Amino acid sequence: MADYTTVGKSVKKIDALSLAMGTEPFTADYPLDSPLVLKFMYSDLAHADIVSLDASRAEALDGVAGVFHFWNCPDTFYTTAGQGYPEPSAYDNRLFDHKVRFVGDRICMVAAETSEIAEEAISLIDLEMDPLPALFDPELARDPDSPRLHADGEYMPIPVRYQPEENVCAGLNIPLGDVESGMKEADFIVEHRYTTHQASHAAMEPHVVACYLDPRDRVVLVTATQVPFHVRRIVGRVLDIPIQRIRVIKPRIGGGFGGKQEVLLEPYAALATLRTGRSTFCEFTRSEVFVSSRTRHPMRVDFKMGVKNNGEITALVMDALMDSGAYGSHGLTVLSNAGAKVLPLFNKIPNMLFTGSSVYTNLPVGGAYRGYGATQSYFGFNQHIDMIARKLGVDFLDYCKKWHIKEGETSDIFRILGEGKEGVSQVIGSCGLGECIDVGAAAIGWKEKRGRKQRGANGAIRGVGAAVMMQGSGIPKIDMGGASIKLNEDGSFNLAVGATDLGTGSDTILIQIAAEALKAPPEKFEILSSDTDLTPFDVGAYASSTTYISGGAVKKCALAMLDQLQSVAAEALEVDKETLRHEPECFTDPASGKSFTFEQIGYRSFYAVNQAQLQANASHTSDVSPPPFLAQFAEVEVDPETGVVRVVEFVSAVDCGQPINPILAEGQVEGAAVNGISFALSEQFVFNRDGRVTNAAFGRYGIYTTADMPRMQTFLVPTDEENGPFGAKSVGEIAINGPAPAIANAIFDAVGIRLYDLPMTPERVFQALQESRSQEEPSA
Amino acid sequence: MNGTIIVNGAQIEIDFDPADTLLDVLRDNGHTEVKRGCSKGECGTCLVLLDDLLVNSCQVFAATALGKKVTTSSGLNGDGRPHVIHESFADAGAVQCGFCTPGMVMATHSLLTTTPDPTDEEIRLGLVGNLCRCTGYVKIFDAVKLACKRMRKDG
Numbered sequence: 001m002a003d004y005t006t007v008g009k010s011v012k013k014i015d016a017l018s019l020a021m022g023t024e025p026f027t028a029d030y031p032l033d034s035p036l037v038l039k040f041m042y043s044d045l046a047h048a049d050i051v052s053l054d055a056s057r058a059e060a061l062d063g064v065a066g067v068f069h070f071w072n073c074p075d076t077f078y079t080t081a082g083q084g085y086p087e088p089s090a091y092d093n094r095l096f097d098h099k100v101r102f103v104g105d106r107i108c109m110v111a112a113e114t115s116e117i118a119e120e121a122i123s124l125i126d127l128e129m130d131p132l133p134a135l136f137d138p139e140l141a142r143d144p145d146s147p148r149l150h151a152d153g154e155y156m157p158i159p160v161r162y163q164p165e166e167n168v169c170a171g172l173n174i175p176l177g178d179v180e181s182g183m184k185e186a187d188f189i190v191e192h193r194y195t196t197h198q199a200s201h202a203a204m205e206p207h208v209v210a211c212y213l214d215p216r217d218r219v220v221l222v223t224a225t226q227v228p229f230h231v232r233r234i235v236g237r238v239l240d241i242p243i244q245r246i247r248v249i250k251p252r253i254g255g256g257f258g259g260k261q262e263v264l265l266e267p268y269a270a271l272a273t274l275r276t277g278r279s280t281f282c283e284f285t286r287s288e289v290f291v292s293s294r295t296r297h298p299m300r301v302d303f304k305m306g307v308k309n310n311g312e313i314t315a316l317v318m319d320a321l322m323d324s325g326a327y328g329s330h331g332l333t334v335l336s337n338a339g340a341k342v343l344p345l346f347n348k349i350p351n352m353l354f355t356g357s358s359v360y361t362n363l364p365v366g367g368a369y370r371g372y373g374a375t376q377s378y379f380g381f382n383q384h385i386d387m388i389a390r391k392l393g394v395d396f397l398d399y400c401k402k403w404h405i406k407e408g409e410t411s412d413i414f415r416i417l418g419e420g421k422e423g424v425s426q427v428i429g430s431c432g433l434g435e436c437i438d439v440g441a442a443a444i445g446w447k448e449k450r451g452r453k454q455r456g457a458n459g460a461i462r463g464v465g466a467a468v469m470m471q472g473s474g475i476p477k478i479d480m481g482g483a484s485i486k487l488n489e490d491g492s493f494n495l496a497v498g499a500t501d502l503g504t505g506s507d508t509i510l511i512q513i514a515a516e517a518l519k520a521p522p523e524k525f526e527i528l529s530s531d532t533d534l535t536p537f538d539v540g541a542y543a544s545s546t547t548y549i550s551g552g553a554v555k556k557c558a559l560a561m562l563d564q565l566q567s568v569a570a571e572a573l574e575v576d577k578e579t580l581r582h583e584p585e586c587f588t589d590p591a592s593g594k595s596f597t598f599e600q601i602g603y604r605s606f607y608a609v610n611q612a613q614l615q616a617n618a619s620h621t622s623d624v625s626p627p628p629f630l631a632q633f634a635e636v637e638v639d640p641e642t643g644v645v646r647v648v649e650f651v652s653a654v655d656c657g658q659p660i661n662p663i664l665a666e667g668q669v670e671g672a673a674v675n676g677i678s679f680a681l682s683e684q685f686v687f688n689r690d691g692r693v694t695n696a697a698f699g700r701y702g703i704y705t706t707a708d709m710p711r712m713q714t715f716l717v718p719t720d721e722e723n724g725p726f727g728a729k730s731v732g733e734i735a736i737n738g739p740a741p742a743i744a745n746a747i748f749d750a751v752g753i754r755l756y757d758l759p760m761t762p763e764r765v766f767q768a769l770q771e772s773r774s775q776e777e778p779s780a
Numbered sequence: 781m782n783g784t785i786i787v788n789g790a791q792i793e794i795d796f797d798p799a800d801t802l803l804d805v806l807r808d809n810g811h812t813e814v815k816r817g818c819s820k821g822e823c824g825t826c827l828v829l830l831d832d833l834l835v836n837s838c839q840v841f842a843a844t845a846l847g848k849k850v851t852t853s854s855g856l857n858g859d860g861r862p863h864v865i866h867e868s869f870a871d872a873g874a875v876q877c878g879f880c881t882p883g884m885v886m887a888t889h890s891l892l893t894t895t896p897d898p899t900d901e902e903i904r905l906g907l908v909g910n911l912c913r914c915t916g917y918v919k920i921f922d923a924v925k926l927a928c929k930r931m932r933k934d935g
Contacts, residue, residue, distance in 0.1 A: 010873065012870055012871065013870065013873070013875060013876075015875075015878065016869065016870035016873075016875040016878070017862050017866055017867065017870045017875075019875050019877075019878025019881055020853070020862070020865075020866040020869045020870055020875050020878065020881045020882065020885055021813060021853055021854045021862060021866055021882070022812070022813020022814065022815070022852065022853040022854050022881075022882035023813060023854055024878060025812065026812075026815070026879065028807075028812070028816065029812035201913070202911075202913050203877070203879075203913055204815070204817045204823060204825055204877065204879040204880045204911060204912065204913055204914075205815070205817065205877070205879045206816075206817070252877070252878065253877060254815070254817075254877045254878070254879030255876070255877040255879060255913050255914050257913065283816075285819065286817070286818040286819065286820065286822075286823075502877065503876045503877025503878065503879070503914055504876065505876065663873035663919070664873060666873070666918075666919075667873050667876055667914070667915055667916075667918075667919055670915060670916035670917075670918040670919065671876065671913070671914045671915050671916040672916070673916055674916030674917065674918075675913065675916070697818070697820060697822060698818055698820065698822035698823055698911060699820065699822045703911060703913070704917075705908050705909075705910075705911065706903070706904045706905075706907040706908050706910070706917050706920075706921075707904050707905060707908045709904060709916075709917055709918075709921075712916065712918045714918070
């Protein structure tokens with residue numbers, strides 16, 4: 001590995017201390033000039049026409065500045081998905097509609113002097129609703145007798161399948177080779193159905209936006225977003241105002257995980273500010289976050305694999321049905337990612353067929369969520385591989401090591417499956433999965449524990465399981481990040497990036513990349529990120545792109561700055577530029593031994609000779625998306641009397657290329673892993689028969705607390721990715737994919753039962769145990 | 781209603797509705813270091829000390845705090861500078877988005893006041909009222925142990 005000065009060091013996160021004190025402003029902390037408070041009125045019905053809406057009593061209430069609804073607002077169709085343009089998501093959402101499509105859908109919004117007045121105003125709105133039959137089962141979505149959710153001119157902005165007349169908001173059919181003959185070659189076939197459930201991102205900071213007009217009447221949005229530039233574009237389009245008239249500022253963000261990749265509140269705040277001329281503020285309650293923001297898309301995945309006795313998988317058929325909920329945000333791309341981030345991992349399968357549909361139901365809306373389809377798909381995939389390995393009588397880890405994709409290899413899936421279009425061919429340049437498997441196996445004690453069914457003190461039975469996975473690093477040929485750097489006369493630099501630090505520490509990591517390239521200490525950099533007036537464009541923080549794509553831009557930009565610095569130094573030292581040696585914060589002429597520092601360059605270029613502001617700009621895209629790889633291991637304890645599964649120990653060993661900042665990279669893996677464990681075992685949305693979420697609160701949703709924590713071990717297994725900045729790949733999403741299958745495989749190792757459905761609650765585990773007992777001992 | 785509370789040593793006059801919570805008046809008076817994550821007492825982001833008692837400020841009426849001392853994360857050290865607990869969180873990599881951190885810091889302070897040398901289990905139970913979605917708690921446990929070590933050395 002290369003010898004770096006700043007890269008690879010756990011530089012302290014630049015905002016850590018001020019965040020801990022509480023002095024870094026988040027959106028809700030921005031002082032506003034007596035803002036109007038915005039509150040939404042939501043539907044109690046899962047599916048209904050709004051026959052009439054009379055807001056006159058509400059509007060007459062003292063302190064109400066406006067009531068906004070379908071009949072007085074723009075009716076432009078758009079998607080809330082903060083993706084590249086045109087978005088690969090259906091334009092099926094309006095600010096307000098004459099129809100509601102789930103319990104928690106927006107009916108109208110009140111702007112008032114206080115939230116109490118806004119709530120009172122909502123109670124004064126006279127509504128007449130005409131209930132419609134509701135669709136809750138995605139399996140019935142295409143049934144001709146099922147109600148249709150969207151039939152009013154909704155459309156897909158890109159040329160892909162969109163059939164609202166069948167409740168299909170996206171569909172896929174990806175053939176590779178000939179699966180029929182592939183299945184015939186097989187000695188045995190393993191086939192099963194797996195389901196995964198809704199989940200809330202549960203970022204500690206709720207969705208929140210503040211809006212005001214600047215002195216020249218431009219719209220300024222301060223917002224908790226992962227995608228400031230997409231916010232600007234979408235708000236401009238929905239409200240029909242020039243992008244130029246909008247400024248989006250992202251302050252500190254209290255976590256996103258994909259939930260803030262949605263342009264949810266910003267158009268409403270901008271609308272209310274433009275209509276009233278007042279500052280506006282809108283902050284979701286926790287219950288609104290659970291019900292009316294976005295969830296992880298539930299998915300049913302059928303895997304069928306034909307296997308030869310030598311272990312070769314001759315054919316794979318994958319069919320996925322994704323429940324998009326009432327709107328189709330990310331409906332195509334989460335579905336395609338369920339294949340694109342999973343199927344290349346075992347790249348020696350010659351015949352594959354991946355089909356899938358994403359369908360509308362009258363349930364809360366799906367959206368981007370860390371893992372983005374891969375989480376849903378790996379749950380079944382890794383259990384399937386575990387079953388195959390057991391049937392073959394080989395160790396799961398040995399099987400994975402033999403068949404996973406290696407350096408120098410490719411997969412046709414990379415080429416044929418992209419985001420709403422063909423993919424991009426790539427050859428794997430770095431893959432440390434084999435080493436990850438070895439490191440993790442040693443840490444968990446795989447050889448000593450696998451298949452031992454050790455009894456715990458309380459009669460619980462122990463087992464170990466594992467899962468292997470890959471993700472990507474940005475979206476190839478789509479994601480773009482920009483950076484600019486300018487020199488100050490003290491030899492310090494201002495770095496401006498469009499990239500969005502939503503709590504990951506990307507501001508710190510991007511400084512480290514610039515610092516490494518310029519051979520200057522990270523303390524010499526001030527960063528400004530995500531202000532659409534002041535920083536270059538960036539698509540935003542999603543698709544595991546920031547370190548790889550935005551970091552690539554920063555590295556390019558720093559090298560361009562270095563070139564300018566070198567020119568000035570050469571001029572000052574009166575030597576050929578090429579002869580200069582780049583040393584920490586200076587250039588040295590080896591012949592004379594004279595040095596010229598960055599500070600001297602700064603003063604010279606500001607005040608003395610050939611005066612100029614040294615400034616560099618760069619943008620970065622990538623033709624490839626180098627996957628990080630990960631092996632995760634769970635040791636569980638299953639109580640056969642109660643069905644309670646306790647994770648005793650959890651191990652992750654990740655290849656994210658060269659970690660730029662190891663402590664922050666570990667933090668990404670640990671946070672994602674615990675989110676994944678919590679998703680696998682305890683988190684769930686509970687609905688009543690009317691489609692209402694009955695547990696929209698932290699206390700009843702099942703998020704892991706400190707008391708639930710297993711022992712955790714995390715290992716970084718560095719590789720050198722030639723396409724990444726200083727060898728880096730992504731690390732943000734991948735570790736949420738493995739806990740569910742690793743735990744499921746561990747449960748099987750302990751008690752011999754398979755859990756095909758998430759979450760693996762004590763009730764489900766107990767029921768599966770009962771069923772397996774009754775099969776063993778058939779009653780007379 | 782109106783009255784006085786003493787926040788981080790400074791007396792402030794507050795004007796409030798009977799239904800206002802301590803969290804409401806703290807934030808309205810510029811103490812935005814106290815965060816609002818759920819308003820239900822379930823996430824711990826709004827933890828403050830009310831006199832010496834650790835409370836979710838969203839669950840305490842402002843009226844209850846009248847005449848009492850309130851300590852928030854930014855006032856923990858008494859002089860506006862970072863406390864050793866803040867530094868330990870930063871050094872241990874325990875701060876990601878930071879929205880939960882001021883509350884975590886207050887819970888840690890309370891734990892280490894009553895239990896200067898906590899076991900792993902005592903740390904887990906001491907922070908059970910504080911949710912964090914970013915870190916997976918691992919580095920938060922590291923931070924508490926680091927703070928504990930540093931405070932023992934200092935004390």
